[in-house]
């Protein structure tokens with residue numbers, strides 16, 4: 741992306757973060773320590789059924805979801821998001837018959853992102869203590885699916901690559917009705933034909949699953965759909981998916 745465009749998006753985001761502050765994102769309200777009992781439930785859920793649908797709205801600081809939505813909306817409107825691919829590095833393929841979303845990686849520098857990263861890192865440590873996965877880091881990107889966009893059935897990681905181990909998708913859309921489509925459809929790894937769950941991408945809703953085990957797909961959205969996809973990884977440096 742041309743640097744001027746990046747600078748433009750950065751500038752807009754900084755002022756948007758300022759706006760978000762005025763409209764209620766209170767930076768002094770740090771992420772509370774993540775509840776140990778809740779972490780036990782997450783680890784148990786992952787171990788027993790490989791995926792969980794969660795409501796994070798009360799577990800994140802007030803205003804954070806709105807501030808993140810503000811950022812992604814501005815990135816999207818300033819055309820600072822790029823077509824997502826499949827794979828990494830030299831293996832990266834952009835195939836619009838498989839996925840059509842646009843993405844922008846989070847760096848953790850803006851206040852809302854730093855706040856989210858602090859929450860995610862607590863999750864990483866808590867899951868490590870319970871599941872012994874050796875998760876060393878996480879990566880996260882914003883994604884925008886415009887009307888008609890989808891992501892066909894896939895898994896987020898290939899067995900034995902020791903890269904992406906746990907996936908977390910956090911949705912940012914207010915008032916997402918049934919007619920808006922864009923659900924995340926999950927399948928069980930043993931029986932890939934039978935759908936195991938359907939998650940509506942409503943703000944604050946999140947889905948947590950084992951990256952290698954759970955095939956999933958994003959059904960076509962009927963209006964612009966915003967989310968953050970995050971992966972907890974075992975490797976120190978990025979490897980191809």
Ligand SMILES: O=C(O)CCC(=O)C(=O)O
Nearest residue numbers: 891896909924958967969
């Ligand atoms: O947005 C979603 O619901 C899932 C996205 C996804 O599967 C991915 O980015 O790998």
Ligand SMILES: [Fe+2]
Nearest residue numbers: 894895896956
């Ligand atoms: Fe995925």
